[in-house]
Amino acid sequence: MAAALARAGWLGLVLLNTLTVGLLLIPLVMSLAVSVSPSEFIALPTDAVSLRWYAQFFGDPRWLSALVNTLLVGGLTVAISCPVGLLAAVAFTRYHLKWRAAASTAIIFPLFVPSVVLGLGSLTFHRAVGIWGTPISLALAHSLWAVPLVFIVLKSTLGGVDRSVEEAAAGLGATPLRVFWEVTLPLVAAGVFVGVLFAFIISVNEFIMSLFLSTPRTRTLPVAIWPQIRYLLTPIVAAASSVIIVITLAILAIAARLVNMRRLVELR
Amino acid sequence: MVDISLARRTAWPARPDGLIAWAGRHRAVLLFSPVAVFLLTFCLFPVLFLFRVSLASNPGGTGYGEGHAFYVPGTWTLDNYVRFFRDDHFRQLAIFTVELGILTALATTFVSYALAYQIYRAGPRLKGILLMVAILPKFTNVLVLMYGFLVVFGAHGLLNRLLLATGAVREPVPMVYNLFSVVLGEIVLILPYSVLVIAAVLHAIDPALDDAARGLGAGPVRVFSEVTLPLSLPGVWVSVLLGFIWGVGAFVAPYLLGNAELYTLAVEVDRQTNWRLNWAMGAAIAFILMAIIVVLVLPFMQMQRDKAAEARG
Numbered sequence: 001m002a003a004a005l006a007r008a009g010w011l012g013l014v015l016l017n018t019l020t021v022g023l024l025l026i027p028l029v030m031s032l033a034v035s036v037s038p039s040e041f042i043a044l045p046t047d048a049v050s051l052r053w054y055a056q057f058f059g060d061p062r063w064l065s066a067l068v069n070t071l072l073v074g075g076l077t078v079a080i081s082c083p084v085g086l087l088a089a090v091a092f093t094r095y096h097l098k099w100r101a102a103a104s105t106a107i108i109f110p111l112f113v114p115s116v117v118l119g120l121g122s123l124t125f126h127r128a129v130g131i132w133g134t135p136i137s138l139a140l141a142h143s144l145w146a147v148p149l150v151f152i153v154l155k156s157t158l159g160g161v162d163r164s165v166e167e168a169a170a171g172l173g174a175t176p177l178r179v180f181w182e183v184t185l186p187l188v189a190a191g192v193f194v195g196v197l198f199a200f201i202i203s204v205n206e207f208i209m210s211l212f213l214s215t216p217r218t219r220t221l222p223v224a225i226w227p228q229i230r231y232l233l234t235p236i237v238a239a240a241s242s243v244i245i246v247i248t249l250a251i252l253a254i255a256a257r258l259v260n261m262r263r264l265v266e267l268r
Numbered sequence: 269m270v271d272i273s274l275a276r277r278t279a280w281p282a283r284p285d286g287l288i289a290w291a292g293r294h295r296a297v298l299l300f301s302p303v304a305v306f307l308l309t310f311c312l313f314p315v316l317f318l319f320r321v322s323l324a325s326n327p328g329g330t331g332y333g334e335g336h337a338f339y340v341p342g343t344w345t346l347d348n349y350v351r352f353f354r355d356d357h358f359r360q361l362a363i364f365t366v367e368l369g370i371l372t373a374l375a376t377t378f379v380s381y382a383l384a385y386q387i388y389r390a391g392p393r394l395k396g397i398l399l400m401v402a403i404l405p406k407f408t409n410v411l412v413l414m415y416g417f418l419v420v421f422g423a424h425g426l427l428n429r430l431l432l433a434t435g436a437v438r439e440p441v442p443m444v445y446n447l448f449s450v451v452l453g454e455i456v457l458i459l460p461y462s463v464l465v466i467a468a469v470l471h472a473i474d475p476a477l478d479d480a481a482r483g484l485g486a487g488p489v490r491v492f493s494e495v496t497l498p499l500s501l502p503g504v505w506v507s508v509l510l511g512f513i514w515g516v517g518a519f520v521a522p523y524l525l526g527n528a529e530l531y532t533l534a535v536e537v538d539r540q541t542n543w544r545l546n547w548a549m550g551a552a553i554a555f556i557l558m559a560i561i562v563v564l565v566l567p568f569m570q571m572q573r574d575k576a577a578e579a580r581g
Contacts, residue, residue, distance in 0.1 A: 027415070113558065117557060121318035143310070147306065248408060
């Protein structure tokens with residue numbers, strides 16, 4: 001009786017999870033599939049594959065400038081968030097910090113503030129200090145999300161470094177800066193690289209803060225997709241979406257080669 | 269364990285000049301200061317500034333009245349808040365937003381727990397695959413996900429076209445723009461975090477407890493309900509908390525997969541700010557949204573802390 005119940009329960013669980021996995025995967029796969037359809041409408045490419053929507057995407061200066069802005073803001077986000085996150089992670093793992101718990105909470109705090117609040121807050125503040133409408137403005141907002149994630153990744157990577165190697169270098173007379181530069185940094189290079197990739201992915205995909213902060217000159221891809229998505233379900237949106245998916249998947253594939261994803265999320 | 273800073277000081281004579289000596293002694297502070305400055309300047313200040321703007325008066329009309337775009341600097345008024353609490357429309361929005369937050373939190377946690385539990389029980393290969401699938405949405409654009417939803421389930425989407433083509437239905441079946449689709453959309457957006465949190469807690473359970481319960485004659489159902497589930501509750505609470513915080517802040521799913529009756533406070537912030545160009549009102553609503561989260565989440569966290577303290581005795 002109990003065994004039958006257990007089996008039924010497990011079956012129900014597997015069924016529910018199959019639906020969940022479908023819910024997670026099908027929209028992505030369909031976006032990719034629709035983007036290579038020759039049809040004017042949303043349709044699967046049943047008898048022919050066409051790159052016409054990509055041709056239209058790469059032939060339109062508005063989409064192209066959105067793509068360039070996206071990559072530029074992504075690069076700036078990496079440039080801002082990685083040094084900041086790295087230094088904070090070093091402070092956490094190598095030194096005794098007072099207010100450790102409070103500091104850690106403060107760093108991840110922006111993740112728990114609704115994006116519309118951060119977006120509109122940044123908009124009013126950036127306008128007041130005169131950086132509104134520049135790519136830096138978007139990159140600073142994206143860094144609010146990127147810094148905590150870089151910090152978390154690097155804290156766990158730095159925590160895994162064998163301290164005796166650093167102590168040996170210090171014992172041989174290396175200055176702390178040299179120990180960090182020549183011993184620690186090479187040891188955590190993979191982690192730093194993953195941090196860079198995560199920050200870039202966060203930025204490329206961030207939408208809500210970008211919606212508030214972008215101006216016609218700094219419009220990123222997600223913001224350019226936004227007005228098209230609700231009323232015009234044309235496959236050009238699928239092509240634009242697929243460009244983002246391809247950028248993200250390529251970066252993830254690189255990251256997966258470098259580190260064990262399972263170790264990163266700390267599961268045994 | 270030897271602290272490097274100590275090793276350094278013995279290896280390197282202290283410098284006499286004040287600033288550098290101070291820097292040498294306070295290296296942790298120096299390393300931490302960039303992030304502190306960053307958070308103060310670009311997180312705290314914007315939120316404070318948002319509050320200030322919410323207390324400014326509206327430019328009126330198109331948003332460009334009186335020569336001031338968006339809000340009138342230097343003015344102090346409670347009008348925006350008064351308007352919010354007087355207006356039925358805004359009050360309804362606030363109530364619905366909280367309801368959606370609770371619904372999202374519960375639905376996401378349920379679905380995430382199921383997936384996390386299978387990840388916990390799965391072999392290494394399937395574990396890796398499921399984990400990868402679960403965190404995929406986190407690395408995907410929100411809009412791409414929502415677009416995929418519409419492509420599949422929309423009135424002119426693939427599923428409806430298939431149904432129409434096969435003659436199963438005559439009219440497109442409405443599958444999106446309702447509460448169900450909004451919640452499904454929110455689940456997809458929050459699930460990666462919830463699954464990770466719950467899976468981490470499940471994996472931290474000592475497997476010996478499992479074996480002990482089974483050795484004492486408990487069946488798999490009892491092992492789950494009396495060992496695994498109670499021990500994984502901390503993860504469940506974190507998931508509920510995350511689901512609520514992000515569900516209350518929901519913007520994209522209600523807007524793209526809902527209808528005017530399923531709009532949330534976050535959608536209203538966008539409409540006031542980006543459509544009506546009334547930043548002051550948008551700021552007031554954004555601030556109320558944040559206040560709702562703080563007021564509802566803090567007691568919940570306090571409750572959890574009390575419970576944890578009680579459990580420790």
